Amino acid sequence: MEAARKSETGTTVYIETEKESLLSKWQSYLYVAPAILTFLIFFLFPIGYLFYLSFTSWNLISPDKEFVGLDNYRELFSSKEFHEVLINTLIYTFATVALSLVISLAFALLLNRKGMLPAFIQGAIFSPHVISLVSISLLWLWMMDPQYGLLNAALELIGLPKLQWLASTDTALLSLIVVGVWKVVGYNTLIFIAGLQSIPQEVYEAAALDDAGPWSVLTRITIPLLSPTIFFLLVISTISSFQVFDTVSIMTQGGPANSTNMLVFYIYQYGFDFFKIGYASAAAIILLVFVGLLTIFHFRLLARRVHYR
Numbered sequence: 001m002e003a004a005r006k007s008e009t010g011t012t013v014y015i016e017t018e019k020e021s022l023l024s025k026w027q028s029y030l031y032v033a034p035a036i037l038t039f040l041i042f043f044l045f046p047i048g049y050l051f052y053l054s055f056t057s058w059n060l061i062s063p064d065k066e067f068v069g070l071d072n073y074r075e076l077f078s079s080k081e082f083h084e085v086l087i088n089t090l091i092y093t094f095a096t097v098a099l100s101l102v103i104s105l106a107f108a109l110l111l112n113r114k115g116m117l118p119a120f121i122q123g124a125i126f127s128p129h130v131i132s133l134v135s136i137s138l139l140w141l142w143m144m145d146p147q148y149g150l151l152n153a154a155l156e157l158i159g160l161p162k163l164q165w166l167a168s169t170d171t172a173l174l175s176l177i178v179v180g181v182w183k184v185v186g187y188n189t190l191i192f193i194a195g196l197q198s199i200p201q202e203v204y205e206a207a208a209l210d211d212a213g214p215w216s217v218l219t220r221i222t223i224p225l226l227s228p229t230i231f232f233l234l235v236i237s238t239i240s241s242f243q244v245f246d247t248v249s250i251m252t253q254g255g256p257a258n259s260t261n262m263l264v265f266y267i268y269q270y271g272f273d274f275f276k277i278g279y280a281s282a283a284a285i286i287l288l289v290f291v292g293l294l295t296i297f298h299f300r301l302l303a304r305r306v307h308y309r
Helices: 018-053 071-077 079-110 116-130 132-144 151-157 172-197 201-209 213-226 227-242 244-252 265-271 277-305
Strands: 003-008 012-015
Touching: 018 213, 018 227, 018 277, 071 277, 079 172, 079 227, 079 265, 116 172, 116 277, 132 151, 132 172, 132 244, 172 213, 172 227, 172 244, 201 213, 213 227
Parallel strands: none
Antiparallel strands: 003 012
């Protein structure tokens, strides 16, 4: 209980005892304990165990794990296949993030207005985001069929030659990039529209009074004031692109000739197809470190250019 005493003015003052202060302190720890336990069990422990497995040789079936030190990492960095996979992942990530941000910003600038038609188009553009990647991959797999696909039918209709979309090393990775961009454009567009609507109209009115042209308004007002939104989508899209798996697994299986193999699918292959858990764990650690360093790079280099109002 709280100790009570009379003040000089006659009012009653309650003083918290040392026992109650200690209890209040432990209560705060109890409130955050579920979140801390969840973080430790489902995030920190798996990463630690993955790091341990990367130094072992294990086939997932035998209970015995052989400690091999840095052998998995040496094999990984000397593998030509891994180098190709890493390059494929970087190309896919850079192209998907860059194209999706540019296209989404263009759509947002066009659709940032009231009316039935803009609202309908916003819903149509956003719809791929709520569809599972498995369904999207199956849809595009049919559209890119070399014989009966809709895309080749459209090319033939305008007099262009058919393409081996997923069967050629020249176009397979580009095809996955198209699917990836189509998937995320709707989400990015709505986020950009929300960012545009948060910009005060007084800024644009002042620019109009100064006879600022559309390009000056875009580059000196809209994009700087949208920089927090752009930065958020850049980081989220980069992390998401590095984790691409479904489209590779369903549409190409990493082929042809390893031209569409990505890091996550590569890890899955060696872990659950070839049963080289230690090697796959080492590749997963490389992915974790790479994404972490890239995220830190974004924050250290680009965050200072973000203009928070």
